[in-house]
Amino acid sequence: MKIRVYYEDTDLGGIVYHSNYIKYCERARSEVFFKRNMSPTLGENSGFVVRNIEADFLATATLGDMLTVDTSVLSVKNSSTVLLHEIWKDEVKIFSMKVVLVYIAEGKPSRIPDIFKEVFQSY
Amino acid sequence: MKIRVYYEDTDLGGIVYHSNYIKYCERARSEVFFKRNMSPTLGENSGFVVRNIEADFLATATLGDMLTVDTSVLSVKNSSTVLLHEIWKDEVKIFSMKVVLVYIAEGKPSRIPDIFKEVFQSY
Amino acid sequence: MKIRVYYEDTDLGGIVYHSNYIKYCERARSEVFFKRNMSPTLGENSGFVVRNIEADFLATATLGDMLTVDTSVLSVKNSSTVLLHEIWKDEVKIFSMKVVLVYIAEGKPSRIPDIFKEVFQSY
Amino acid sequence: MKIRVYYEDTDLGGIVYHSNYIKYCERARSEVFFKRNMSPTLGENSGFVVRNIEADFLATATLGDMLTVDTSVLSVKNSSTVLLHEIWKDEVKIFSMKVVLVYIAEGKPSRIPDIFKEVFQSY
Numbered sequence: 001m002k003i004r005v006y007y008e009d010t011d012l013g014g015i016v017y018h019s020n021y022i023k024y025c026e027r028a029r030s031e032v033f034f035k036r037n038m039s040p041t042l043g044e045n046s047g048f049v050v051r052n053i054e055a056d057f058l059a060t061a062t063l064g065d066m067l068t069v070d071t072s073v074l075s076v077k078n079s080s081t082v083l084l085h086e087i088w089k090d091e092v093k094i095f096s097m098k099v100v101l102v103y104i105a106e107g108k109p110s111r112i113p114d115i116f117k118e119v120f121q122s123y
Numbered sequence: 124m125k126i127r128v129y130y131e132d133t134d135l136g137g138i139v140y141h142s143n144y145i146k147y148c149e150r151a152r153s154e155v156f157f158k159r160n161m162s163p164t165l166g167e168n169s170g171f172v173v174r175n176i177e178a179d180f181l182a183t184a185t186l187g188d189m190l191t192v193d194t195s196v197l198s199v200k201n202s203s204t205v206l207l208h209e210i211w212k213d214e215v216k217i218f219s220m221k222v223v224l225v226y227i228a229e230g231k232p233s234r235i236p237d238i239f240k241e242v243f244q245s246y
Numbered sequence: 247m248k249i250r251v252y253y254e255d256t257d258l259g260g261i262v263y264h265s266n267y268i269k270y271c272e273r274a275r276s277e278v279f280f281k282r283n284m285s286p287t288l289g290e291n292s293g294f295v296v297r298n299i300e301a302d303f304l305a306t307a308t309l310g311d312m313l314t315v316d317t318s319v320l321s322v323k324n325s326s327t328v329l330l331h332e333i334w335k336d337e338v339k340i341f342s343m344k345v346v347l348v349y350i351a352e353g354k355p356s357r358i359p360d361i362f363k364e365v366f367q368s369y
Numbered sequence: 370m371k372i373r374v375y376y377e378d379t380d381l382g383g384i385v386y387h388s389n390y391i392k393y394c395e396r397a398r399s400e401v402f403f404k405r406n407m408s409p410t411l412g413e414n415s416g417f418v419v420r421n422i423e424a425d426f427l428a429t430a431t432l433g434d435m436l437t438v439d440t441s442v443l444s445v446k447n448s449s450t451v452l453l454h455e456i457w458k459d460e461v462k463i464f465s466m467k468v469v470l471v472y473i474a475e476g477k478p479s480r481i482p483d484i485f486k487e488v489f490q491s492y
Binding site: 047 | 382389391395419420
């Protein structure tokens with residue numbers, strides 16, 4: 001997953017505003033579904049929500065940079081999964097984040113549908 | 124309606140990213156409803172959508188600025204309304220926007236509910 | 247210029263939040279420069295700023311949509327240029343915006359550098 | 370620090386998009402400075418950058434909610450500080466984040482200026 005840094009992503013420090021890296025990771029998670037002509041949700045009241053993140057901001061990115069987001073699956077349980085996202089600028093890792101996602105249906109944690117488990121296993 | 128400029132609002136030019144002024148105006152429109160303990164929507168499939176905007180960017184704002192958004196109603200018709208938003212930094216008008224809003228219910232333009240018309244008339 | 251709609255772009259109405267289309271247009275303007283290994287700025291105190299926009303919101307986009315942003319140059323003057331951006335979802339035009347950009351150097355409107363004029367003329 | 374949830378903050382799930390809570394915390398950090406008529410930066414090439422965050426998303430917020438961001442200082446070292454942000458919706462804690470900030474000057478970690486240390490100690 002390639003992501004270009006645009007004006008909207010930067011702040012007055014001239015670098016990408018910190019929480020935008022977290023948005024880039026969400027784009028990468030969703031893109032895996034879109035690439036398969038799937039949606040990451042099965043209707044209005046279900047989908048993955050972020051429960052916990054641990055993120056390290058290792059270096060900076062600036063306007064025009066082309067970044068790469070790598071995603072790997074650390075674990076898949078009944079109703080949750082843990083992913084690792086790493087963002088690279090050429091050969092330099094600039095961001096790393098572990099995210100815990102919980103699958104919600106009808107407002108509460110629920111079994112991840114098999115169709116979604118297969119997507120995670122294909123990463 | 125007072126709005127503070129934060130890091131997230133700026134870009135590498137050191138000033139507020141242009142489309143954020145348009146978000147500030149939407150905040151001001153919604154705040155009128157919230158202040159009355161109302162919501163600007165009457166359920167999932169209804170609400171105002173932006174149909175047209177004409178905006179002039181007159182001056183810039185920077186980190187920490189406290190801006191004022193003034194809103195006035197130019198017209199209210201059966202299913203649409205035209206508002207004028209002006210953003211001020213102290214005595215200087217930095218942004219002006221005319222916005223046409225259309226009320227949508229069940230996916231199509233519909234009569235603006237009286238309860239909402241009253242809100243606009245109170246501006 | 248292709249742009250995918252992600253969660254971050256949508257709002258509770260289930261559609262793209264209106265001001266995000268304006269960000270998509272800015273991405274398209276910048277990408278023309280990046281594709282040529284150029285930057286849309288010649289240093290910290292110069293660059294294009296948005297002076298005026300007129301935008302029509304014609305239809306909506308939702309999560310996962312792949313949009314196309316077309317850009318054409320309506321005019322190029324000494325210190326300003328007028329562009330037309332149109333956003334398409336398949337065969338349907340969903341957004342159209344005319345934007346007036348002014349070139350700023352040392353804090354005031356200035357002659358657009360030839361290197362930038364050439365970029366606009368190549369659209 | 371009170372923060373209202375606007376349309377721009379929500380996503381199609383009808384709740385605040387996850388990374389926006391992290392922006393709210395940054396607003397709270399900056400506001401402490403603004404309230405004292407100070408800036409969180411001492412010029413173009415210095416300021417605090419986020420090095421690490423650990424965040425728990427405990428519950429959700431929706432359009433119109435008025436949230437409270439509480440900030441406390443866990444530690445202040447020579448060139449870094451650790452803060453704890455908690456976001457409340459009425460009596461319910463919906464978000465908690467520990468953030469490590471590093472003070473950067475001339476591009477590298479530097480001693481936090483006394484004037485900034487005093488701000489942190491006043492939280």
